Amino acid sequence: xxxxxxxxxxxxxxxxxxxxxxxATTLRQITREAxxxxxxxxxxxxxxxxxxxxxxxxxxxELNSERLARLDAxxxxxxxxxxxxxxxxxxxxxxxxxxxxxGDGGRFMRLLMRAWAENATxxxxxxxxxxxHVMRAFADAVxxxxxxxxxxxxxxxxxLIGALTYTMAETRDDQxxxxxxxxVRFGCxxxxxxxxxxxxxxxxxxxxx
Amino acid sequence: xxxxxxxxxxxxxxxxxxxxxxxATTLRQITREAxxxxxxxxxxxxxxxxxxxxxxxxxxxELNSERLARLDAxxxxxxxxxxxxxxxxxxxxxxxxxxxxxGDGGRFMRLLMRAWAENATxxxxxxxxxxxHVMRAFADAVxxxxxxxxxxxxxxxxxLIGALTYTMAETRDDQxxxxxxxxVRFGCxxxxxxxxxxxxxxxxxxxxx
DNA sequence: CTATGATTCAAACACACGTTTGAAACCTTC
DNA sequence: GAAGGTTTCAAACGTGTGTTTGAATCATAG
Numbered sequence: 084x085x086x087x088x089x090x091x092x093x094x095x096x097x098x099x100x101x102x103x104x105x106x107a108t109t110l111r112q113i114t115r116e117a118x119x120x121x122x123x124x125x126x127x128x129x130x131x132x133x134x135x136x137x138x139x140x141x142x143x144x145e146l147n148s149e150r151l152a153r154l155d156a157x158x159x160x161x162x163x164x165x166x167x168x169x170x171x172x173x174x175x176x177x178x179x180x181x182x183x184x185x186g187d188g189g190r191f192m193r194l195l196m197r198a199w200a201e202n203a204t205x206x207x208x209x210x211x212x213x214x215x216h217v218m219r220a221f222a223d224a225v226x227x228x229x230x231x232x233x234x235x236x237x238x239x240x241x242x243l244i245g246a247l248t249y250t251m252a253e254t255r256d257d258q259x260x261x262x263x264x265x266x267v268r269f270g271c272x273x274x275x276x277x278x279x280x281x282x283x284x285x286x287x288x289x290x291x292x
Numbered sequence: 293x294x295x296x297x298x299x300x301x302x303x304x305x306x307x308x309x310x311x312x313x314x315x316a317t318t319l320r321q322i323t324r325e326a327x328x329x330x331x332x333x334x335x336x337x338x339x340x341x342x343x344x345x346x347x348x349x350x351x352x353x354e355l356n357s358e359r360l361a362r363l364d365a366x367x368x369x370x371x372x373x374x375x376x377x378x379x380x381x382x383x384x385x386x387x388x389x390x391x392x393x394x395g396d397g398g399r400f401m402r403l404l405m406r407a408w409a410e411n412a413t414x415x416x417x418x419x420x421x422x423x424x425h426v427m428r429a430f431a432d433a434v435x436x437x438x439x440x441x442x443x444x445x446x447x448x449x450x451x452l453i454g455a456l457t458y459t460m461a462e463t464r465d466d467q468x469x470x471x472x473x474x475x476v477r478f479g480c481x482x483x484x485x486x487x488x489x490x491x492x493x494x495x496x497x498x499x500x501x
Numbered sequence: 502c503t504a505t506g507a508t509t510c511a512a513a514c515a516c517a518c519g520t521t522t523g524a525a526a527c528c529t530t531c
Numbered sequence: 532g533a534a535g536g537t538t539t540c541a542a543a544c545g546t547g548t549g550t551t552t553g554a555a556t557c558a559t560a561g
Contacts, residue, residue: 088508106315110549120510125550127508196405238459238471242478245458246451253450262447265486269451272485273478280477297538319519329540334520336538 089127091117097138101190104197105135136209139198142180142191143210147217149176154224166228166274170267173221174247178263192251229278239277243270298336300326306347310399313406314344345418348407351389351400352419356426358385363433375437375483379476382430383456387472401460438487448486452479 095117099108110131114121128134153172157164180191198210222240226233246266254262304326308317319340323330337343362381366373389400407415431449435442455475463471 104315106313109547111547120508121549122510122551123508131549235474238474239478241459241462242455242475245455247454248458249454250447250450265447266451268485268489269448269482272481276477276481277474318517320517329538330519331521331540332538340519 088119088123092119092124092127092134093138093141096134097142097194098190100135100138100197101194138194139210140213142194143213146176146180146191147213149179150217151220154220158224163227163230164224166225166271167267169221169224169228170243170270170274171263173243174263174266174270177247177251178259192248195248196252225274229274231278235277236274239274242273246270297328297332301328301333301336301343302347302350305343306351306403307399309344309347309406310403344415347403348415348419349422351403352422355385355389355400356422358388359426360429363429367433372436372439373433375434375480376476378430378433378437379452379479379483380472382452383472383475383479386456386460387468401457404457405461434483438483440487444486445483448483451482455479 092113096108096113099113099116102108110124111121114123124131124134128137150173153176154169157168157172160168177192195210218237218240222233222236225240226236243266246269250262250266251259301322305317305322308322308325311317319333320330323332333340333343337346359382362385363378366377366381369377386401404419407419427446427449431442431445434449435445452475455478459471459475460468
């Protein structure tokens with residue numbers, strides 16, 4: 084089986100999608116740059132839309148399983164978990180993915196932003212579905228680290244995701260470690276402060292019980 | 293002069309761009325929905341690209357001047373300025389723009405995300421140019437509120453912009469005030485914490501001098 | 502070596518896009 | 532109410548897109 088063609092299409096498409104967007108990138112451009120015949124995309128992937136989804140599936144699987152593995156390590160290490168380490172388990176795999184996946188960093192993050200922006204319905208839905216259980220796991224871990232209920236945490240985690248996605252997309256390879264460190268610190272402070280604001284109601288409840 | 297057609301095109305285009313993206317939205321779709329002839333876009337705006345820019349110009353002018361006006365009020369009120377109020381001056385106009393500009397909230401924020409993602413070079417450049425002096429002003433105000441140098445502040449402000457843009461785009465009208473409050477709190481805590489980390493080097497410098 | 506299935510290739514297809522055109526309709530001003 | 536400039540309109544143009552096709556090439560198993 085000639086899996087090489089499939090892979091080369093996937094790699095080239097990922098790069099071009101990240102640089103130019105999905106709609107702006109044409110199959111002719113992809114196949115030319117990948118040194119592959121035009122019809123190869125439809126033969127191996129079915130359609131352009133399916134190709135876009137395949138590009139995401141590959142990276143998202145990688146990113147999310149790495150995140151969950153690290154979270155698991157943090158959770159078994161101490162209970163309640165350390166907030167910094169939970170956030171690192173969420174943030175660092177993203178930065179690793181940016182730097183190691185051949186080529187310039189931030190490509191995949193740019194890709195994520197485009198996915199969010201373009202072609203909303205189908206792609207956004209598929210990504211959200213693939214993210215949901217990861218988000219639940221991290222929201223749970225953070226809430227235990229903070230000692231608060233996970234109810235209002237989704238909002239703060241969204242702040243973090245927004246900050247991560249936005250900055251990673253603009254961060255160069257050599258700054259990426261510093262940025263991650265700064266983001267962990269920033270996020271921890273924000274989460275702890277928000278937890279302080281939420282505590283009064285909780286402790287009131289506990290006083291009744 | 294029939295300015296009505298121009299405006300109706302602008303309004304409809306803004307909505308469709310926000311919902312579907314620039315590339316995915318066709319002039320036929322815009323003109324059909326705006327009850328306007330197909331050629332009207334080219335007649336009134338020159339081209340599709342020019343239309344996209346015009347849509348942004350209108351909102352960005354509004355947003356930035358409002359931000360600067362509020363910042364000015366905060367700065368004259370007290371010196372050094374209050375960090376919370378500086379952040380509110382940055383965040384609240386964005387939320388106002390979301391809710392008041394007829395139709396569903398978050399539209400303009402979604403638009404901003406798309407602008408960032410799509411058509412990178414031209415549009416991103418134009419927006420950044422229009423944003424730069426505003427960012428400078430806020431970075432300056434924040435640095436004075438924190439009592440630190442504005443050198444590394446850009447990064448933290450990028451965190452804030454990312455969080456703002458990402459969450460505003462997904463926030464419904466009735467939640468938008470809560471979200472803004474939470475974001476101000478979140479951002480203040482993050483900025484203060486980051487300032488603490490930066491101080492040692494600064495104070496070392498001051499000790500030498 | 503040959504037959505069978507998988508893969509590549511050049512060419513073409515149908516379609517939708519942004520834009521242009523030139524005439525019609527409209528509005529203003531004298 | 533006619534002239535002149537502005538705006539609308541239906542129709543078409545050229546181009547580039549994703550996809551399909553059918554023959555050619557390749558790999559593999561009998």
